[in-house]
Amino acid sequence: MLSKLVALLMLLPSILLAQHSIKGVFSPAKDYEVVLLYKVTPTVSDYITNANVQKDGSFQFKLDASAPAGIYRVVYAVPQEDFNFDVIYNGKEDVTLTFNSETGISFKSSIENKLLASYTSSMSAITQSISNYFREDRKDTLALKAIFKTQRETQIRYEKQAVNTIALHFIKANKPYIPKKYEDVKTYVKNLKTHYFDNIDFNSKTLQSSSFLQERMLNYVFGISAEGKDNITNYKNNIDVFCNAIKTIPTSIKRILLVDLWQEMVDLRLEPVANHISKNYLLDIANQLKDKELVDALTRYNNLSIGHKAPDFSIVIEKDNKKETKKLSELKSAEKYIIVFWSSTCSHCLEEIPQLQKFIKSRAKDKLKVIAIGLEDDNKAWKEKIKSYPEFIHVLGLGKWDNKIGNDYGVTTTPTYFVLDKNKHILKKPEDIEVLKAVLGK
Structure with missing residues (x-):
């Protein structure tokens, strides 16, 4: 047992010597907090480790002797696919570098x-x-x-x-x-x-x-x-x-x-x-x-591309205290339609929806109609909010981000706008209320 221990102790220096590192300095240091290291393969990136960026901008990844040679990716911010750079690690030498987001990467050591x-x-x-x-x-x-x-x-x-x-x-x-x-x-x-x-x-x-x-x-x-x-x-x-x-x-x-x-x-x-x-x-x-x-x-x-017919969905329309269910494709009350996906808990929506209301009030009723689809977890706040917008056709989209209408329209953020012609073909997909007003102002 003692001989085995002695042999192991004798091997330790060579094991330590076989270790290498990828280290460097980020500048300006205040812009960086944590860096992650991945070993990249043709189809996946395998997470290896992470390191804190010190006050002077320095960081260090220690690689053990079994770390394979190849391409390694250093990620320094999110989204990861945008904020990263690759380094070659050949398993034989340390890699030392400096990095600045404006001037890029500079290698101080590593022959390759x-x-x-x-x-x-x-x-x-x-x-x-x-x-x-x-x-x-x-x-x-x-x-x-x-x-x-x-x-x-x-x-x-x-x-x-x-x-x-x-x-x-x-x-x-x-x-x-x-x-x-x-x-x-x-x-x-x-x-x-x-x-x-x-x-x-x-x-x-x-x-x-x-x-x-x-x-x-x-x-x-x-x-x-x-x-x-x-x-x-x-x-x-x-x-x-x-x-x-x-x-x-x-x-x-x-x-x-x-x-x-x-x-x-x-x-x-x-x-x-x-x-x-x-x-x-x-x-x-x-x-x-x-x-x-x-x-x-x-x-x-x-x-959902321009020129395609908008995905159909059901709308409950209340008129003269009677409710009638129609499809979007069956509506014939306007020359153009605005579909807006919003939410009663969305601050941007609560800023833009009143602007949308003001805008359509300035237009003839038969020219423009708003179909407001509320993506909600429940209907409590929504029921109160829609009272302020009687000009809109309202649709409740329960399930919020897991709502079928929202999913059919590829909605990932609110508010999201679609402008349709009278035959429900998609004319425009404005990014915000100002773009919407500019588009329809023409």
């Missing part, structure tokens, strides 16, 4: 991370030189060929330096299109677009485990333009090119990338583009993966 950062900086400087050449409309063809030569040699040099490192995956994937001879700006830009994805191994698990593929996807879709085409058409064409480039990767990875892209278009209110992604690519992927939640979300979004 510093190598990749140096490569990125060098290639960016060369790209800037090419941009300057064309912007200044220079005619010295030898000068441009010299820049291309420097770009080619720089790429080769860094690839050699990165042999047997994780960083090599990124350096090779970042390799740009480099002409072998002089090209005018029109030819060069065309070839940049044509060869944009040539050097990216979309099946690389290292790239799939980082934000690299998402960044390249977004850069291409939003950054590559075509002469004579509007943004919507251009985005759709770029998406088609990207989807062709990733056609051989696993369906689960396609889902991750295209959900990100779809959500980006949703956030930008680019419905035709979001529905293009859904109809041509993502809906099929969701069905293949039997992802009912995603299928429902895509279908609901499409059904």
